[in-house]
Amino acid sequence: MPLRIFVDLVAPPDALQLLREGTTGHELVFPLKPAASVLAKGDVDPQFATVDVAFGQPDTQAIAEAKRLKWVHISSAGITRYDNAQFRALAAARQLPVSNSSSVYDEPCAFHVLSFMLAQARQLPAALKSRAANGAPEWQALRSACVPLRGQTALILGYGAIARRLVELLRPFEMKLVAYRRKARGDEGVPVIGEDQLPRTLGEADHVLNILPESTETRHFFDAARFASIKPGAVFYNIGRGGTVEQNALLQALRSGQLKAAWLDVTDPEPLPENHPLWAEPNCFITPHIAGGHAHEAQSLVRHFLGNLERFIRNEPLKDRVM
């Protein structure tokens, strides 16, 4: 039976072509007014009420009103917009499966945070600016500031697909890896701690890797008290969501030297205002929310959707189902 598939995905022609080819026999419905960005809230499109499948970043209100809708596939790994009690209740009541694109973004995100860890360990920001001569005091200082990762402790907060891949990548480094997760499942491959052990573990970790999603529970998870419990001289990384960090507390932790450095791919807001003090902080390194980005990203998203479309049609379990 042909499906009407609503697609609000900002994608170049090659990816749209791939989508058209992969959905032959079905009908693609594009928004009348295209969304400006995957994270912007789109207007409710009147066509939405008539579709069977939504692929992209559909509006929650539109989903609530769309009685024919049988499956929602979100074109991002983050599901902040949908991750609330009201929407979860709606999806449950309607038995509406919701899948996301986390397998498209796991690997680039894991590599992004790894690039942060190595750039910090090897002092790349300072070293790439330096023209120090062999033997000079600046050269000695740069070399001494390079930190061997072997034997150091890394605490990973938020143990989803990104963390899982990161743990694989870190395996040969011979670090001590610990994960923080609300409920341990036993298949993490690393020791898992809960809330009760968090302060002690934060006090032991040389690397604090924040991959927490944003939700009411994780909003400002890293506040002044949390930063104060971190081991002095640790490095903080955030590739989760900016809202999980109380940025003024982060700033103070950097200024006091509690943190040696912070590497952020996400902030709140994005980008930070021009005059935000984190821009000027010498040990704060910020990339503009690109951790999931990669060449041919839209094609990867389309391929992932098409894989799930086949599963949906065959009534098989969806990949990356989140509700």
Added chain:
Amino acid sequence: MPLRIFVDLVAPPDALQLLREGTTGHELVFPLKPAASVLAKGDVDPQFATVDVAFGQPDTQAIAEAKRLKWVHISSAGITRYDNAQFRALAAARQLPVSNSSSVYDEPCAFHVLSFMLAQARQLPAALKSRAANGAPEWQALRSACVPLRGQTALILGYGAIARRLVELLRPFEMKLVAYRRKARGDEGVPVIGEDQLPRTLGEADHVLNILPESTETRHFFDAARFASIKPGAVFYNIGRGGTVEQNALLQALRSGQLKAAWLDVTDPEPLPENHPLWAEPNCFITPHIAGGHAHEAQSLVRHFLGNLERFIRNEPLKDRVM
């Protein structure tokens, strides 16, 4: 029997203290005029004629004249100064064992080149400067420029201890790894090619990792012809020795776009002169010969020497013996 050990090592007090403690019962002999740097050629010290062991960067002429000398332990991984037919003949004729400090530097060097690969893959130099808004063309361009490493080919030239560790670190990346080595030993863990297959493999590699030592054979190994055989758009890395690259040919390869980028920890000379065009090349990234550097480096060197000193006294095989 107490040994007289000549030590020309630039080291902070904690490392010298460690050396004194570890050599109790033996006699440490320090140069009358300390060397300015591990790579500078020191004057011949009259005390040298009376020592049993030399630890540091001893002068080859001094070694030739020092008839009592029974073992030379070099405080670097590079042995350019000693790696020539004349010195090898001398060491062979005198049955003088020569060891180096490569195990002190393998791991930091492997991590340094890995930091280069990831910084390139994740576009860190551009991303750390960017304040692009989510969805902006600059943001899209940055994300698209990030390259997944999975499935890409990396050719490693020079297969010693650094390469071996690098291969371990790269294992979970699921790249295609190939090594170039004059003589394959069969224990490399990756396919090894020789001179005959080099042009074809250079034409297939996305990452060309130069870890060649400098010798008469490798001087200007990467010349215009070699760069021309590299796959267009590949990335070139050098953490070996600057003299293995004909720098003008490298510059041309970057300017023509044959190379997408070059990441260099070594140049010829070091540092490059202020007005050298490689400084201004937008896709050339240079660190000042710090790949082997790490916190407490001198202590690591001393510990490595002390381990070998025990082996020497017990007449056991030396670690990192190079001649």
